[in-house]
Amino acid sequence: MTNEEKLELLEEVMEMDPGTLKPEMALENLEEWNSIAVISFIAMVDDEFDKVIKSAVIKEQKTVADLMALMEEE
Amino acid sequence: MINPMDLSGKHILITGGSSGIGRKCAIQASRLGARVTIIARNEERLKETVQLMDRSEEQAWYAFDLNETGQIENLINTITAERGKADGFVHAAGIGTGRMLRQTTPRFVEKMFRIHTLALFETVRCLSLGNNLNEGASLVTISSLAAKIGNISQGAYGAAKASMEGFLNPIALELGARGIRFNAIEYGFVQTEMTQEYMDFGDHKLLEAQYLGLIGAEDAANVVLFLLSDACRYITAAVLPIGGGYGGKIG
Numbered sequence: 001m002t003n004e005e006k007l008e009l010l011e012e013v014m015e016m017d018p019g020t021l022k023p024e025m026a027l028e029n030l031e032e033w034n035s036i037a038v039i040s041f042i043a044m045v046d047d048e049f050d051k052v053i054k055s056a057v058i059k060e061q062k063t064v065a066d067l068m069a070l071m072e073e074e
Numbered sequence: 075m076i077n078p079m080d081l082s083g084k085h086i087l088i089t090g091g092s093s094g095i096g097r098k099c100a101i102q103a104s105r106l107g108a109r110v111t112i113i114a115r116n117e118e119r120l121k122e123t124v125q126l127m128d129r130s131e132e133q134a135w136y137a138f139d140l141n142e143t144g145q146i147e148n149l150i151n152t153i154t155a156e157r158g159k160a161d162g163f164v165h166a167a168g169i170g171t172g173r174m175l176r177q178t179t180p181r182f183v184e185k186m187f188r189i190h191t192l193a194l195f196e197t198v199r200c201l202s203l204g205n206n207l208n209e210g211a212s213l214v215t216i217s218s219l220a221a222k223i224g225n226i227s228q229g230a231y232g233a234a235k236a237s238m239e240g241f242l243n244p245i246a247l248e249l250g251a252r253g254i255r256f257n258a259i260e261y262g263f264v265q266t267e268m269t270q271e272y273m274d275f276g277d278h279k280l281l282e283a284q285y286l287g288l289i290g291a292e293d294a295a296n297v298v299l300f301l302l303s304d305a306c307r308y309i310t311a312a313v314l315p316i317g318g319g320y321g322g323k324i325g
Contacts, residue, residue: 036174039227043177055274 001048006068009048013040023065030064041067049073078305082107084161085208086302087153089140089197092119094266095216096166097126098295103162104128106299111157113149114167115139140167140193150200159208162302163201165194165215165238170268172227183230190234195241198256202249213249213256214301215242219317221260225280235260239313246311255310257301262317264289286318 003023011021014032027033038058045053051074061067086103090096091112097119103110104127111134114120120135127133134157138149154160168190173182194215201207217235218224224232239258246256262284263269269288273281281288297316300306 036226039172040174040177042171043173043182046171047177047179047181055271059274 001071003068006071007064009044009071010041010064010067013037013044021064023063023068025064027062027064027067045071077106079106079299079303081162081299081303084108084302085111085158086162086164087111087113087160087201088164088166089113089193090165090167090216091135092116092123094166094268095261095264095291095294095298096164097123098291099164099166099298100133101126101128102292102295102299103302104133106303108162108302109133109157111136111153111160113138113140113153140197141188143188143192143196146193146196147200147203150197150206151204154206159206159211160201161208161211163197163207163211163213164298164302165197165213166298167193168216168268170231170272172272173230174227175229178230183233186230186234187237190231191237191241194238198241198245202254207249207252207254210253210304210307211255212302213254214298215256215258216298217258217260217313219260219262219315219320223321242313243311250310255301255307257309257311258313259297259301260313260315260317261294262289262320264294265291283323284318284320285323289316289318 007021011018014037016032042053045051049071053070081103086108088096088100091100092114100110100112100123109132110127112120112123113136117137120137124130124133124135136153198213215238217238220228220232221235221239242256242258249256263281265288
């Protein structure tokens, strides 16, 4: 999957307009990165990459690029 | 001194017995004198749980994926052949994953219903066959308050739990002729890894609604043990809400 496709999936998860999310953005500054987005992120990674991510792992991530790094099959 | 919850000489089967409420049920049942057989997927956790039980040498584990519903009959027959008929059964296996509506796809719904509904129905059906249960046996399934009023993201989870409750009365009636009881417990928030996953990013005001606080896993298990014991031999087809007051506080 390309980085562009990953960003599109993340924009969908955070309900943001296409093209607005950048890899270097800090998650703590993103209003859209809320509890519902986290639930959606876990579900998306499960569906797309067949991988279950624990909440503890998500808590450690700092940037959009970190989330993209989790978006790989194991 | 008497102990109405004594389980000496009884054989108790527990699915999801290697973690959460199931693990605590296994430990408590052993402390009350039962021979316990636990079923779950993860061999390491199963072995760990057996070590935590009283009289470990009497206890047994079977590594099995309950999603393989076609193999449950074989599993139950093997267990009763090797360990004897069951006097108690607890369906504690489950997954608590939340999903918003747009991701509540058929594949996800099927996954939720497979473990909560199909695995329960099939295990109970197989236990009822060929004298796999002793007279007076007690069956308990772990439901959730989400069966009635789930929170956001709990659509599939709540529906799957509710299906357990629809199964309850007809089966309790049918098995009642053999003195077998069947009950469900609707839990609120219990202190387990599964709840932690749900709460980590969730709305913590939910816990305020449960005004007695987060339910300890051992406290949750004790209610299961009560239902397994002869202390409640006239309770059947009941759904017990163990919610720490959840839903009763207004404003």
